[in-house]
Amino acid sequence: MTPQTHDTMAGSGWTxxxxxxxxxxxxxxxTWRGLPAKRYEAGWEPGLAVPAADGSPLLTDHYFPRAAGDFPTLLVRSPYGRGLPWSPLYGMLFAEQGFHVVLQSCRGTGxxxxxxxxxRQEAAxxxxxxxxxxxxxxFTGTLGTVGPSYLGYVQWALALDPPPELKAMVIQAGLHDPHAFFHAGGAFHLENALAVGAGMTYQHQGTVPLVRAMLRLKRRLREITTALPLRKAYVPALGDxxxxxxxMTHPDADDPHWHGTSVAAAAEQPGVPTALIAGWHDALADQTFxxxxxxxxxxxxxxxxxxxxxxxSAMQQGWPEVFAENLGWLRAHLCGDPAGLRxxxxxxxxxxxxxWxxxxxxxxxxxxxxxxxxxxGALTRQPPADSAPLASVRYDPADPTPSVGGPLLSPGAGPRDNGALEAREDVLTFTGPPLTEPVDVLGPVAARLRISTDTGYADVFARLCDVDAENRSTNxxxxxxxxxxxxPGPSEITVPMSSTAYRFAAGHRIRLQLSGGAHPRYARNPGTGEPPADAAALVPARxxxxxxxxxxxxxxARE
Structure with missing residues (x-):
């Protein structure tokens, strides 16, 4: 903690x-470029102990503009510590723009x-x-909240019963439903769950412990994700x-384990003006929509x-756009200045x-x-004349179809060349003809499929790809x-494929890619009907x- 002296008045009755x-x-x-010029120098008051609902001390850092006057307050609550990157991203930048910023470590962290x-504790x-x-x-009685990911969840938790001072929120790639994050679609989102496990367990301890944990996880990822049973396989990398x-072990949304964890109801009331920010390849984009x-x-x-x-990357390459969005919304609703609104x-x-x-x-x-x-392997605008089988693949959980790019929390996220993936025998592709004019896709994408399996236990992974003039396929x-x-007979299913805003250029082709999984992004289906976390055997499925x-x-049509 930095020794403190007191020399600048900033707010009524406060030195x-x-x-x-x-x-x-x-x-x-x-090092940051493309941000608005600062209005004030930022000050720092670290290590304040705020009593939690049960009296536990919640360590809190207070950032403020070094200027006389009254300023609104932003509350940022995080389980990831109060250092980098949160201190400069939220504490310094917003204090420089004329906000008190209260950056707090959630209980048991930092x-x-x-x-x-x-x-379970964030609302209280x-x-x-x-x-x-x-x-x-x-504190002037004017409060806003801001933050990404779990820092968005804590905002929704507060908004379930919003205090009268809460005038605006900015949810950046935030979630409201933990069960959906881990289990949407019915399969455990394994790779993202492991990344969250490392972040929540180690990031609040500092950069070095986090980097070491991520390196252990990277070295052991294959060992962890192919273990039988899967449960507790992460312990050598992350600890218990x-x-x-x-x-991992409660896949059913109705299980009492998940009761009270969803804060979706906070968005079903007209109370707090809310700005939402997401990325097309963000693991929480569907929750944002x-x-x-x-x-x-x-x-x-x-x-x-x-x-x-x-x-x-929304907090990295995208930060100039994201920060401008944050600042415009918060100034409009906390300061009465709508100039920055879109x-x-x-x-x-x-x-x-x-x-854009x-x-x-x-x-x-x-x-x-x-x-x-x-x-x-054709993809046409005309339905086939009969209902015959079109193609089949054998999915072998002992050699699972790998995941390539997409909405991951790991560095491999985003659009990637799918060529090597689509060359595998366990991947089907259906490709349209070269487009004679651009095609704009704006909104939710879905595949309604007639599927049969020989075992009755399988997953279906569906992906929309853009095939360019060089035959490169990008998700x-x-x-x-x-x-x-x-x-054994075919049944009709609908695979939600998230949403997009995308232009397929003239000369490009639209491709539907299908397979029996995307591992380790999703835990593999063992093919036995057993819970994947506890399965001890693997059975292939056609x-x-x-x-x-x-x-x-x-x-x-676009506007």
């Missing part, structure tokens, strides 16, 4: 300490007291922190993480910004052409265009669905696609 933000934060701050139990601890704020002489074991739809139905003031980002509620980056598009809503219209898988969006147990299947693309 500000003279400490500067940490040197590491100031050095990182100096030196705070109590035990960290994800999802958030309310306790607001009660503490009311006692601070610099009880909440991760709980998430669900939040937007709930807020719009509730009549709540909201905006949506979606860029060409992964979960982490003219339309939605702004999306259109992949394939690299342009302002829209009145998302998605624009429910209109869809149907593409039909056909014989010999656009995708999804996986665990098939319900069924008999998956057959039948005619009558449809790829649905939302191709309504």
């Amino acid at each position: 500000a300490p003279s400490g500067k933000p940490p040197l590491s934060s100031r050095m990182l701050r100096a 030196g705070s007291g109590g035990r960290f139990d994800p999802w 601890d958030g309310r306790a922190t607001v009660a503490w704020l009311r006692q601070q002489p610099w 993480v009880p909440w991760l074991d709980g998430a 669900a939040q937007y739809h709930r807020l719009r139905r509730a009549g709540c003031a909201t905006t949506l910004l979606v860029g060409p980002w992964t979960h982490t 003219p339309t509620p939605v702004r999306v980056h259109v992949g394939g052409e690299g342009a 598009q302002d829209l009145d809503d998302w998605p624009l219209a429910p209109a869809t265009t149907a593409w039909f898988p056909a014989a010999h 656009v969006c995708d999804g996986l669905l665990r098939l319900p147990a069924a008999g 998956i057959t696609l039948h005619a009558g299947s449809v790829l649905s693309l939302p191709t309504g």
Whole structure:
């Protein structure tokens, strides 16, 4: 902790300490470009102990503008520590723009007291922190919240019963439903779960412990993800993480394990103006779209910004756009200055052409265009004349179809060349003819498939790809669905493939890619009907696609 003296008045009845933000934060701050000029020098008051709901001390750093006057407050609660990158991203940058920033470590992390139990304590601890704020002489009664990922979850938790001081939120790639993060589609999202396990367990301890944990995880990833049984296989890399074991072994959303963890109801009331930010290759994009739809139905003031980002690149390459969005929204709702607001509620980056598009809503219209898988790997606008089987693959969980790119939390996320993946015998592709004019896809993508299996136990992974003039296939969006147990005949399923804003250029081809998994992004289906976390045997499955299947693309006209 930096020794404090007091020399600057900033807020009624309060004498500000003279400490500067940490040197590491100031050095990182100096490297950033493309950000608004700062209005004030930032001050720092570290290591404040805020009582949690049960009295446990929540360690908190206070950043503030070094200037006389009253300023609104931003609350940032994090399980990932209060150092890099949070200190410069939120503490320094927003203090420089005229906000008090309260950066707090969730209980059991970053030196705070109590035990960290994800999802279950944030609403009460958030309310306790607001009660503490009311006692601070610099607090004006105007409060906003901001932050990504789990830092978004804690905002929704506070908004379940919002305090009257809460006037605005900025949710950056944040979640509201933990079960959906781990199990959407019916398969355990293994690789992302392991990344979260490493981050939540080690990041609050500092950069060195986190880097060591990530390196251990990288070295042992294959060993962990192919272990039989899968449960507890992560322990040699991450140590025992009880909440991760709980998430892995409770796949049913109705299981009491998940009761009270979803904070979706916070977006179903018109109370707190909320800005939402996501990336097309973000692991939490679907939850962001669900939040937007709930807020719009509730009549709540909201905006949506979606860029060409992964979960982490929005805070890196995308930070100039993201910070400008944050600042405009917060100034409008906390400072009464609407100059930084966009003219339309939605702004999306259109992949394939690299342009930003302002829209009145998302998605624009429910209109869809149907593409039909056909014989010999064709994808056509006309349905096949019969219902015969089109193609089949043998999925072997002992040699699972690998994952390539997509919405991961790891460095391999995003669009990638799918050539090597599509050359495998356990991957099907159906490709359309070269386009005579551009095709814009804006909205949710889905594949309605007629599928049969020889065992009754299988997953189907469906991916939309753009094939360019050099025959390079690049992933656009995708999804996986665990098939319900069924008999030998074909059954119809719909695989949600997330959403996109993408232009397929003239001369390019649209491709539907199908397989029985994407490992280790998703835990492999053992093929036995056993819970994947506890399965001790593996059985291959033959998956057959039948005619009558449809790829649905939302191709309504752009504004």
